Amino acid sequence: MEKNEKSVIVIGHKNPDTDSICSAICYADLKTKVTGRKHIPKRAGHLNEETQYVLKQCGVEVPDYIKDVRPQVADIEIRHTKGVSKDISVKDAWTKMKELNVVTLPITEKKKLTGLITIGDIARSYFEVYDSTVLSTAQTRFENIVDTLNGSVVAGDIDQVFMEGKVVIAAANPEMMENYIAPGDIVILGNRYEAQLCAIEMEAKCLIVCEGANISKTITKFANEHNCIIIRTEYDTYTVARLINQSMPISFLMRKKEDGLVSFRTDDFIEDIQGIMAKKRHRDFPIEDAKNNYVGMISRRNLLGAGRKQIILVDHNEKGQAISGIETAQILEIIDHHRIGSIETVTPVFFRNQPLGCTATIIYQMYQEYHIEIEPMIAYLLCSAIISDTLIFKSPTCTQDDIDACEALAEIANIDIVQHGMAMFGAGSNLSSKSEKEIVLQDYKKFSVNDVTIGVGQINTMSQDEIDNVKERVAQYIEKMVVESGVDMVFFMMTNIMKESSEVICAGKSAESLLANAFNVQVNDGGAVLEKVVSRKKQFFPAIMETLQQ
Numbered sequence: 001m002e003k004n005e006k007s008v009i010v011i012g013h014k015n016p017d018t019d020s021i022c023s024a025i026c027y028a029d030l031k032t033k034v035t036g037r038k039h040i041p042k043r044a045g046h047l048n049e050e051t052q053y054v055l056k057q058c059g060v061e062v063p064d065y066i067k068d069v070r071p072q073v074a075d076i077e078i079r080h081t082k083g084v085s086k087d088i089s090v091k092d093a094w095t096k097m098k099e100l101n102v103v104t105l106p107i108t109e110k111k112k113l114t115g116l117i118t119i120g121d122i123a124r125s126y127f128e129v130y131d132s133t134v135l136s137t138a139q140t141r142f143e144n145i146v147d148t149l150n151g152s153v154v155a156g157d158i159d160q161v162f163m164e165g166k167v168v169i170a171a172a173n174p175e176m177m178e179n180y181i182a183p184g185d186i187v188i189l190g191n192r193y194e195a196q197l198c199a200i201e202m203e204a205k206c207l208i209v210c211e212g213a214n215i216s217k218t219i220t221k222f223a224n225e226h227n228c229i230i231i232r233t234e235y236d237t238y239t240v241a242r243l244i245n246q247s248m249p250i251s252f253l254m255r256k257k258e259d260g261l262v263s264f265r266t267d268d269f270i271e272d273i274q275g276i277m278a279k280k281r282h283r284d285f286p287i288e289d290a291k292n293n294y295v296g297m298i299s300r301r302n303l304l305g306a307g308r309k310q311i312i313l314v315d316h317n318e319k320g321q322a323i324s325g326i327e328t329a330q331i332l333e334i335i336d337h338h339r340i341g342s343i344e345t346v347t348p349v350f351f352r353n354q355p356l357g358c359t360a361t362i363i364y365q366m367y368q369e370y371h372i373e374i375e376p377m378i379a380y381l382l383c384s385a386i387i388s389d390t391l392i393f394k395s396p397t398c399t400q401d402d403i404d405a406c407e408a409l410a411e412i413a414n415i416d417i418v419q420h421g422m423a424m425f426g427a428g429s430n431l432s433s434k435s436e437k438e439i440v441l442q443d444y445k446k447f448s449v450n451d452v453t454i455g456v457g458q459i460n461t462m463s464q465d466e467i468d469n470v471k472e473r474v475a476q477y478i479e480k481m482v483v484e485s486g487v488d489m490v491f492f493m494m495t496n497i498m499k500e501s502s503e504v505i506c507a508g509k510s511a512e513s514l515l516a517n518a519f520n521v522q523v524n525d526g527g528a529v530l531e532k533v534v535s536r537k538k539q540f541f542p543a544i545m546e547t548l549q550q
Contacts, residue, residue: 007038008332009069009309011323013316014044015444018051018388018424020315022381023359024063027314027335029378030363034370039312042066044323048442050428054384058377069309070325073273074266076306078287078296083108086115086251089144090125091243093117093250104284106294107254113286113294115254116261125245125253132166134245135186138252139163142206142229145186148247149208149233149240155220156206156229162186165205169241174198188240193219200228208244210237263288266295270306277303315359317343317351320446320453335362337397338537342448357395357402360385364405379412384424391460391497392421397538422462425497429461431470436477439470440492445536449545455481456544458493458502458536467494467503475526478507491515491544493536501531502540518547 010028012020021043028039041063047055055062083106084096093105097119107115135145142158145151165184170177174194181187183203189195191213199207200222206229209215215230223230233240255261263286264273277285277300287295312333316322318341326343333350334343337359354362360382367374374382386406390398393406410417431439444457457478461467471494478490489508496502505527506515512523521528533539 006075006307006310007040008312009042009066010039010312010314011042011044011066012314013321013445014323015441016043016045016047016051017315017443018048018054019358019360019385021047021051021063022054022385023314023335023363025060026360026378026381027312027363027366030367030370030372031312033372040064046442048428049430050388050424053424053427054381054388058380060377060381066323068269068325069311069323069329071270071306071308071328072266073264073268073270073287073298075309076270076298076302078266078298078302079284080296081106083111083113083294084250085109086254087141087144087249089140089148089247090122090250090253091148091246092144094119094122094246102284102297104282104297105250106286106297107250108294111293113257113261113263113288113292115251115256116284116286117250117254118283121253121255130245132168134252135167135248136162136165136184138248140248142231144247144249145206145208145244146231148243149231149235151208151231151233154209154215154230154232155223156227158229158231160229162205167244169237170195170199171237178202186244188237188244190237197222200226204228206231208233208240210235210240261286264298265290270303274303313343314363316445317341317353318445318447319343320448335359337362339542355399357398358386358389360389361399361402361405364409365401374409374412376413379409380415383409383413383415383417384420387417387421388424391495391534392418394497394500395535395538397535425460425462429459429463429466431459431461431466436470436473439474440477440481446487447541447545449548452489452548453487454544454548455485455487455490456493456536456541457490458495460495460497462496462498464496464499467496470494471503471505471527475505475507478505482508489514491540493533493540495534497534500534501529502533503527503529504540514544514547518543 010024012024024041028041031039043063043065081102086107096105103119105117106113140162142160146158167186168180170187170189177198181199181202181204184205186206187199187204188208190210196207196219209232212234262280266287266289284297284299286297289295308328308330311329311331314335317334317336331345331349336353337356352362364382383406386402390402393403440457446453446455474492478492481490489511491504491506493502493504506512515528516523519530
């Protein structure tokens with residue numbers, strides 16, 4: 001994979017079923033092996049019990065949930081400027097900015113962002129009128145002073161902080177110095193022995209001796225006895241006086257996070273942060289991850305190159321079934337076995353659509369075509385998907401290709417098709433513990449026909465008692481769905497796998513008459529039993545669509 005090349009997301013439809021999830025996992029595996037580029041399976045909704053059972057049985061992790069594929073901060077180029085300590089000097093910050101060619105430095109502590117300092121903050125510090133106590137007010141470290149003045153330590157311990165006192169220049173004679181040097185001060189002076197001695201006697205905390213002047217052993221010893229630091233520098237007095245404020249820590253100038261500093265997260269959507277960036281007018285903004293760890297910096301200019309997420313859709317091709325924000329993504333491929341729907345793309349894409357009982361069958365064929373060996377785990381997932389979508393070959397959507405693929409995969413995975421299918425359906429048909437919403441939405445799809453929006457949900461069960469126990473609750477819920485969700489009609493299929501029939505209940509204006517006309521049945525109390533109808537894709541929805549178009 002090329003450096004900085006983004007991974008491709010492989011994802012099924014909302015309210016994913018076993019085929020949608022297993023096909024996403026297996027196609028991501030195939031594409032990664034064929035192209036060398038990382039393809040990652042994702043899911044657009046909650047897993048039903050059947051799919052959870054399948055993944056648990058073969059030890060496969062559930063794909064990460066993703067709600068929206070609009071471009072996010074993580075999709076743009078983030079400048080990974082390393083965070084600096086709040087204790088570094090203004091001079092060090094300025095040097096780092098020049099080295100990195102940046103105007104903003106992030107200030108961090110243990111991966112957490114604590115503030116920012118900008119070139120503007122440093123520039124303003126030069127025009128501010130500070131009094132002579134500013135270095136102690138800023139709690140400047142003596143090692144920062146040594147570094148800023150390119151100095152050397154002659155006496156004392158510089159691993160201390162200047163906490164109290166002022167900075168003075170000893171330009172007067174010793175008698176005069178006694179009037180303005182106080183305990184704890186920093187004194188800038190030259191090579192005059194008397195002045196050095198006087199400053200130490202007045203309990204100065206630090207002497208800065210300019211122009212590289214020699215310091216006598218007597219003064220050095222006297223300074224050590226009085227816990228006085230002596231720093232020698234080659235700079236003259238004027239230069240030292242001009243530079244010394246650059247030794248203050250950037251914590252004194254920085255904008256602190258707790259004071260309302262604007263930062264963004266990697267999962268923020270680009271369209272949500274554009275307005276904030278425009279109002280604040282900062283050059284750079286810090287970025288944090290989901291754990292609030294500092295990641296890097298972005299500017300408004302970075303948004304111009306915001307990349308769209310690259311997506312492969314499996315087991316659907318209708319916008320109403322696709323993940324939110326799909327219109328902003330770059331769709332690379334579509335692998336499906338349903339009718340051709342409403343997905344539109346800006347550029348041509350690889351679109352493989354075959355009239356088979358399961359998307360997993362198509363993916364099995366592609367493994368064969370690419371001559372990629374199918375591992376037992378992949379075989380287990382593909383086989384489970386085919387069993388699920390074809391109802392163990394009982395669905396009218398099932399083809400000989402599906403059967404051949406399922407049998408070949410079962411041999412690789414070492415599973416019994418019927419026994420495994422019954423166990424899957426048994427795991428998925430536990431309806432008594434679910435809410436009406438969970439039952440209806442576990443396999444629910446929306447379709448549009450002639451400006452009419454129709455929702456069709458389906459459950460598969462092996463027990464008529466389960467259907468009888470949930471039917472009344474579900475009927476009340478779908479009436480509510482029509483009012484609140486904006487669909488014109490909702491149909492809900494309760495498919496008895498053992499009887500090979502479906503009991504259908506409906507809600508919405510004209511839903512009962514549409515159901516009656518489509519299947520030539522009597523509809524009582526908003527429902528009807530459809531014998532030999534088990535497939536939403538091939539039997540139920542085509543009949544509804546044809547009747548609606550007449």
